[in-house]
Amino acid sequence: MQKINHLYWRAGFGLSPQEWEEKKNWTINKALNDLFKQAQKARPLNNPSSLSNMNPNMMNKSALKELIEKERKKVGERNAEWILRMSSNNESALLERMTLFWHGHFACRSRSGHLAVNQLNAIRKHALGNFRDLVLAIAKDPSMIRYLNNQQNKKQSPNENFARELMELFTIGRGHYTEQDIKEAARAFTGWSSNLKGEYVFRRFQHDYGQKEFFGKKGNFDGTDIIDMLLEKRQTAYFISSKIYRYFVNTKIDEAIVRDLADGFYRSNYDIGQLMRRIFESPWFYEAKNIGHKVKSPVEYSAGLIRLLDIQFENQNGIIFLQRALGQTLFNPPNVAGWPGGKSWIDNSTLMLRLSVAAAILNQAEVAFRPKAEAEERVRKMGRLKATVNLGRFKELTAGIPDQQLFDYFKSYLLLADTKTSPMLFRRMMNGVKTREQLIQRGLVFFTSLPEFQMC
Amino acid sequence: MKRRTFLKNTSLASTTFMVPSFLKNFQKKQHFSSRSGKILVVVQLSGGNDGLNTIVPYQNDIYYQNRPRLGITKNEVLQLTDELGFNPAMASMRSLYDQGLLSIVNNVGYPNPDRSHFRSMDIWHTASDSSEYLDSGWIGRYLDNTCNGCAPYNALELDDSLSLALKGKGSNGFAMKNPQQLKKMTDNRLLKALGQQDHHHDHEEVAYLYKTLIDTQSSADYLFEQSKVYKSKVAYPNTAFGKDLKQTAELITADTDTQIYYLSLGGFDTHANQKNTQERLLKQYADGMKAFVEDLRQNNLLDDTLILTFSEFGRRVGQNASNGTDHGTANNLYLIGGNLKKPGFYNEGPDLTNLDNGDLIYKVDFRNVYATILNQWLDADAPSVLGRRFEVLKMLG
Numbered sequence: 001m002q003k004i005n006h007l008y009w010r011a012g013f014g015l016s017p018q019e020w021e022e023k024k025n026w027t028i029n030k031a032l033n034d035l036f037k038q039a040q041k042a043r044p045l046n047n048p049s050s051l052s053n054m055n056p057n058m059m060n061k062s063a064l065k066e067l068i069e070k071e072r073k074k075v076g077e078r079n080a081e082w083i084l085r086m087s088s089n090n091e092s093a094l095l096e097r098m099t100l101f102w103h104g105h106f107a108c109r110s111r112s113g114h115l116a117v118n119q120l121n122a123i124r125k126h127a128l129g130n131f132r133d134l135v136l137a138i139a140k141d142p143s144m145i146r147y148l149n150n151q152q153n154k155k156q157s158p159n160e161n162f163a164r165e166l167m168e169l170f171t172i173g174r175g176h177y178t179e180q181d182i183k184e185a186a187r188a189f190t191g192w193s194s195n196l197k198g199e200y201v202f203r204r205f206q207h208d209y210g211q212k213e214f215f216g217k218k219g220n221f222d223g224t225d226i227i228d229m230l231l232e233k234r235q236t237a238y239f240i241s242s243k244i245y246r247y248f249v250n251t252k253i254d255e256a257i258v259r260d261l262a263d264g265f266y267r268s269n270y271d272i273g274q275l276m277r278r279i280f281e282s283p284w285f286y287e288a289k290n291i292g293h294k295v296k297s298p299v300e301y302s303a304g305l306i307r308l309l310d311i312q313f314e315n316q317n318g319i320i321f322l323q324r325a326l327g328q329t330l331f332n333p334p335n336v337a338g339w340p341g342g343k344s345w346i347d348n349s350t351l352m353l354r355l356s357v358a359a360a361i362l363n364q365a366e367v368a369f370r371p372k373a374e375a376e377e378r379v380r381k382m383g384r385l386k387a388t389v390n391l392g393r394f395k396e397l398t399a400g401i402p403d404q405q406l407f408d409y410f411k412s413y414l415l416l417a418d419t420k421t422s423p424m425l426f427r428r429m430m431n432g433v434k435t436r437e438q439l440i441q442r443g444l445v446f447f448t449s450l451p452e453f454q455m456c
Numbered sequence: 457m458k459r460r461t462f463l464k465n466t467s468l469a470s471t472t473f474m475v476p477s478f479l480k481n482f483q484k485k486q487h488f489s490s491r492s493g494k495i496l497v498v499v500q501l502s503g504g505n506d507g508l509n510t511i512v513p514y515q516n517d518i519y520y521q522n523r524p525r526l527g528i529t530k531n532e533v534l535q536l537t538d539e540l541g542f543n544p545a546m547a548s549m550r551s552l553y554d555q556g557l558l559s560i561v562n563n564v565g566y567p568n569p570d571r572s573h574f575r576s577m578d579i580w581h582t583a584s585d586s587s588e589y590l591d592s593g594w595i596g597r598y599l600d601n602t603c604n605g606c607a608p609y610n611a612l613e614l615d616d617s618l619s620l621a622l623k624g625k626g627s628n629g630f631a632m633k634n635p636q637q638l639k640k641m642t643d644n645r646l647l648k649a650l651g652q653q654d655h656h657h658d659h660e661e662v663a664y665l666y667k668t669l670i671d672t673q674s675s676a677d678y679l680f681e682q683s684k685v686y687k688s689k690v691a692y693p694n695t696a697f698g699k700d701l702k703q704t705a706e707l708i709t710a711d712t713d714t715q716i717y718y719l720s721l722g723g724f725d726t727h728a729n730q731k732n733t734q735e736r737l738l739k740q741y742a743d744g745m746k747a748f749v750e751d752l753r754q755n756n757l758l759d760d761t762l763i764l765t766f767s768e769f770g771r772r773v774g775q776n777a778s779n780g781t782d783h784g785t786a787n788n789l790y791l792i793g794g795n796l797k798k799p800g801f802y803n804e805g806p807d808l809t810n811l812d813n814g815d816l817i818y819k820v821d822f823r824n825v826y827a828t829i830l831n832q833w834l835d836a837d838a839p840s841v842l843g844r845r846f847e848v849l850k851m852l853g
Contacts, residue, residue, distance in 0.1 A: 109574070164587070295661055325617065334620075335578060340591035343664055347618040348608060348672040349631040351665065352641055359646075370616045370633070373502065373722050374573075380722060417662050420654050429646055449646050451665035 001412055004031055006291045009416060009456040010248050011035055011280055012093025013086050013303040016310070017394045020413055032280055036273070038092040039128055044121040045081060047114060074113020079323070079330045080316035082120070083299065087306035098127035098276070100299060101247055103330070106138045106170060107338035108147045110331045115143040115198045131240065131270035135170065135227050142194035148336065151193050153186060155208040160186040163226075165336050171230045173239040177215070184212040189223040237266035241275065248279060250290050251342050257284060292417030292455045295345050298326030300456065305358055308414075309444070310390040321383035322357065324371035326350050351451075358448035361387050362441055395440055403439060410447045417455040494833050495708055497717045497763040498595075498621075501741070503724035504573060505767040506734055507787040508806070510546065511560055515539050518808040519773075526730060526775040540805050545735035548746040556799035557749060557758070558792050559851065561825065563806055565786035565818025569769065573725065573783070576768040581621035583823050583842050594826055595716055596624030597841045598834065603627065608671045609679060611716040612707075614700040622718060629718070630675055634703060635683035642676040678713075685710035690751040693743040697721045701744045705751040708761065715834070724767060728778035741765075745792060758794035762833050762852070765790040766822065772814050786818035789825065795853040802851060824849050 001024045008015045008023070012035070015023060023031060059067070086096045102123045110116035119141045126134035138144050139162070145151055148162040163185035167177050191207030194200055212221045215229055230236055241262040242253055265275045279285055296304065302322055305311065313319055323329045327350055328339055346354075353369065360367045366386045373380040401409050407423045429446055433439045447453060509526065513519045514533040533541035534550055540560075542549065552558040568586040570576045575586075582590035592600075595611050603610055604627075611622050611629030622629030632638045642648075651670045657663040686709040692698040697719070704717045721741055726733050745763070752758045770787030786806070806816050827838040827846035839845045 293659060293661060295665075327617075334591075335575060335589050337589035337591075343661060344591060344623065346665060346668055347623065347628045347631065348668060348675070349617045351668050352672060355647060355669070356641070356644070372615075372617055372619070417659050418657070420657070421650070422653075425649060425653060429649070446646065450650065451669060452662055454665060455659070455662060 001025065002291065002416070003028060003286045005413070006286065006416060007031055007035075007280060008093070009304075010097075010285075010294075011276075012097050013300060014307055014456070016089050016307045017397050017413075019089060021397050024413075028281070028286075032277065035092075035094040035280075036128075036277065039095040039098075039273075042092050042095045042124060044124060045078070045085070045117050047117040047121065068112075071112035071114060075110055075116050075331050076113075076320050077316060078113045078117050078120075080313075080319045082330060083303055083319050083323075084306070086299070086303035089307075094276075095124060095127055098272070099124045101244070102127055102134065104247075104333065104338040104341075105243065106144065107333035107336050108141075108144050108331075109333060110143045110147075112143070112198065115146075116331045118198070119143040126272075128273040128276065129271075131265075131272055132227065132231055134272070135166075135231075136224065138170070139166070139189070139192065139223055139227065140200045142198045142200055145192065145194045145200070150189060153190050153192070154203075154206040155187075155190050158183070158186040158190055158208070162186070162192075163189055166226075167230065169337055171227075171239065172233055172236045176233070176235050181214055184214045184221075185226045187212050188214070188221045188226045192223055231270060234262070234266050237270065238262040241265050244275065244279070247341070248276075249285060250293060254284070257282075292415070292452070294456050295342060296454055296456050297339065297341060297345060298323050298328035298350075299330060301326065301354065301454065304456070305361075305448070308448075309358070309361065310393065311361060311387045312390065314386040314388075317383075318385035318387055321369070321371065321385055325353055325369045325383060346454075351454075354454055355449050355451065357385070358453075359445045361385075362389055362445050362448070364388065391440060391444075395437065398440065403436070406439065406443055410443055414447045415450065415452045415455075417452045419450065419452045421450060421452070493715050493835075495715060495717070495757070495761045496829065496833060497704060497719065497761060499741075499763060499765040500619075500718070500720040501724050501737075501765065501767040502573075502577070502720050502722035503726075503767070504576075504769045504771060504783055505724040505737075505787070506726060506730065506781050507767070507770040508773065509730070509734060509781075510543050510738060511562070511788050511805070512541050512543060513539055513805050513808065514541050516808055522774040522808075524775070525779055526781065537801065540801065543735065543738055545738040546742045548739075548742040552746065552749055552792060553800065556796065557794060558790060559796040559799050559802050561789045561791065561802040561820060561851070562804065563786045563816060563819040564766070564789045564822050564825065565769070565816075566821055566823070567818075569785040569815075569818070571769065571783040571785070573768055578620065580766060580768055580822060581619060583826055591620075591623075592625045593619065593621035593623050594830075594841060595622045595629060595718070596620075596627065598624075598716075598830060598836055599627040599629065600624040601840050602834070602836045607675065607678070607713050609675050609712075609714050611718065612679075612714045613718040614703060615718075615720065619718065619720075622716075629716070630672075632675075632679060634699075635676070635680045638676045639680040642673045648673065679707070682707055682710045682712045686755075688751050690747050690754065692747045693740060695740050695744070697740050698744050698747070701748045702751075705748055705755075708752070708757055709755045726771070727776065727780040727782060730775075730780040749792065761793055762795065762829065763790075763792040764825070764829065765792070770816060773808060773811060773816065774814055784815050785812070786816040789822070791851060797850050797853050802849075820849070821846065825851070828852060 004024055004026055085091045122137040122141055126137060148165055149159045150162040153159040160182050164182050168174050187208040191203040193203045209220060211218055214221055214226060242258045245253060245258050264278060268274045327345060333339055357367055366384055369383050370380060371383050407426050426446060430439060430442055433442055509528055512528050512533045514530045520527045528543060532544050534544055534547060535541040536553060566586060570586050579586055581593045583594040584590045599611055609630040613619055613622055613629055613631045615631050616633045618629060618631040651673050686706050688702050688706050692702045700719045707714060723737055752761050766789045767787055770784045771781035772784040776782050810817060823842055823846045827842060828849045828851050830836040830838040830841055831848050832852045
């Protein structure tokens with residue numbers, strides 16, 4: 001049971017009460033088939049565009065400004081939609097989880113809802129596919145092109161930003177190329193641009209068709225060649241495998257295992273799905289040292305909580321507010337290196353909020369908090385989160401469990417990490433509870449307030 | 457009256473639980489530590505304050521040519537030297553300048569400046585190069601290096617959430633908007649019980665969560681007690697920033713075991729109709745500083761306190777078409793306190809004849825300022841905090 005829980009927390013966002021009842025006694029193999037099968041049915045996020053019909057040349061300045069502002073606001077809507085997708089039983093949790101991983105890997109700040117979702121859909125399309133396709137899609141993604149200034153990368157005045165991050169953060173990692181390699185790679189990506197409508201365009205008059213020398217080879221390389229040459233290096237397979245290991249398995253690397261994974265990844269010609277399946281199938285993935293050791297990221301925490309409590313938010317701002325207050329807002333990573341993760345999620349302020357927000361929602365109390373302002377905001381707003389939970393289904397599902405056994409039920413379902421919290425303390429805190437309904441509600445408050453609940 | 461009853465109840469409630477002995481020791485620390493260490497107060501002006509309209513080069517024709525509508529006329533400027541003067545909204549700071557309690561450092565920045573708020577603030581917080589991404593802040597690393605075993609509130613941010621600047625690799629600073637609110641949040645029956653149960657965990661991360669919980673609870677109690685020790689008699693401006701400053705002065709005066717205070721004032725991103733917004737904010741800042749310094753003076757704490765004010769970047773020299781200014785680069789920075797080596801102007805004003813594509817060129821790397829403060833004020837080993845050696849400047853007495 002713990003193994004299934006572990007798998008669904010790492011490969012997804014935990015299990016809803018119903019899924020838990022249904023799947024907790026499954027074999028790993030059955031669960032994996034289920035996860036990977038569902039991932040094949042994936043659909044892109046709906047992405048209505050206000051950009052594609054526009055003609056920037058025909059618009060006056062204020063209309064254009066209005067459009068930009070509208071698009072900026074949409075980033076929040078798209079964010080909320082994505083979180084709800086992560087927490088839905090009807091979507092592929094594995095695919096959303098992989099998409100979230102790559103969203104952090106190809107970290108990019110998006111200022112337009114339309115472009116943000118375009119990028120996300122491109123990532124989703126290749127999230128379990130081939131890594132080369134994924135990198136190429138990112139290199140041609142308008143949001144990334146803008147974020148890393150590749151629009152300014154022109155033959156006459158190359159801009160190295162994208163080329164540098166492509167190597168340092170996206171593929172091969174620091175220390176495996178020279179400054180000259182960056183300069184040459186930047187030349188190869190000149191002209192990879194995007195238009196005002198937010199489409200990728202290749203501007204051939206800005207492209208440098210001359211000879212370049214990259215990794216000791218000479219040729220009239222363009223960006224695609226650079227990506228291929230980066231992937232030819234085994235180090236790239238190692239760099240990606242070790243990042244995946246740290247994210248999905250353990251922040252402390254087991255060198256032998258990672259080498260082995262990287263070998264397989266390289267030999268499979270960078271098949272991501274195969275790599276992930278191998279990880280989730282391996283006995284070492286289910287060793288005690290790998291279970292319950294990861295601090296849930298704010299997004300994982302939120303998606304898991306919504307899944308658990310069937311939360312309805314009074315409005316979507318509550319979802320965004322929670323992310324901002326806990327330090328991870330989708331489409332808005334701290335920088336191109338992504339979210340550092342692990343213990344860095346935790347300080348006195350985020351911990352207290354994490355330990356009390358579920359209880360507040362369960363008690364129908366409003367949570368108010370002032371997240372850091374965006375620099376552009378004139379007035380710092382108070383964030384409010386108001387939501388209701390639906391415990392109806394939960395109560396039905398647990399109806400057969402006697403009161404005395406509820407502690408164990410909650411413990412095995414809600415906690416991945418070992419706990420020293422005793423049934424005695426639980427009973428003490430349940431003192432005065434009169435009805436079964438109250439017991440379920442207060443029991444959930446109890447368990448979601450435990451520091452161990454923050455772990456997965 | 458009501459508050460007092462509330463306090464009574466909560467203190468009663470907390471004694472019903474057995475307090476572990478290590479917690480008791482922790483709480484006992486209050487009121488005894490003498491003010492041996494120096495105090496640093498960091499004030500962050502968020503959004504990119506327009507330094508050129510704060511410290512105005514009122515004799516410079518290029519300034520007026522670039523700012524036909526936004527330029528502050530010679531008559532309005534509060535002249536400090538033959539070339540430079542205050543924006544009139546800074547009037548309250550005039551007395552600090554005259555008394556030698558203010559040192560203005562011009563042309564502060566860093567190589568290859570980034571014009572994104574986000575990124576530039578990151579660079580100031582982490583003290584990184586502009587091509588480097590660090591996930592710990594300079595104050596956080598100061599705590600890592602010099603402060604093993606310190607109380608969490610050794611560096612205290614007056615805010616609901618903690619800035620990157622105060623996050624170290626191993627230790628963090630502490631965020632608190634106000635002691636009452638914090639106390640209310642931690643006075644939770646279940647969380648108290650959890651903090652008091654056996655918390656030795658094999659899982660390093662779980663142990664860390666429990667440690668943070670327990671630290672937060674004891675810090676809340678301590679800071680709440682400290683906040684009652686001294687009530688300021690100085691009139692502060694009735695703004696959020698003014699309240700933060702007052703809170704800070706009260707905690708400093710109460711001899712709180714906090715060495716670094718971190719405050720922010722936001723809203724400086726003045727792309728359109730800058731004048732009113734910026735002047736309103738500058739007035740808040742200057743009035744607040746005047747009251748704060750007065751408070752410290754009354755308590756003989758001025759020589760032990762250094763206030764550093766910065767913004768993530770300055771603005772472009774030329775105004776834009778909306779009577780505002782866009783994101784720029786180098787900026788001025790202010791040091792306030794009783795221990796300044798070069799009160800007045802630390803260095804010469806901006807060179808408007810030599811611009812980089814319409815932007816000021818930095819002459820002082822902000823990390824030299826950090827290194828100076830770390831070395832000479834906080835008695836720390838600056839290179840190990842900043843990752844490499846930055847020359848110490850002759851700024852502090």
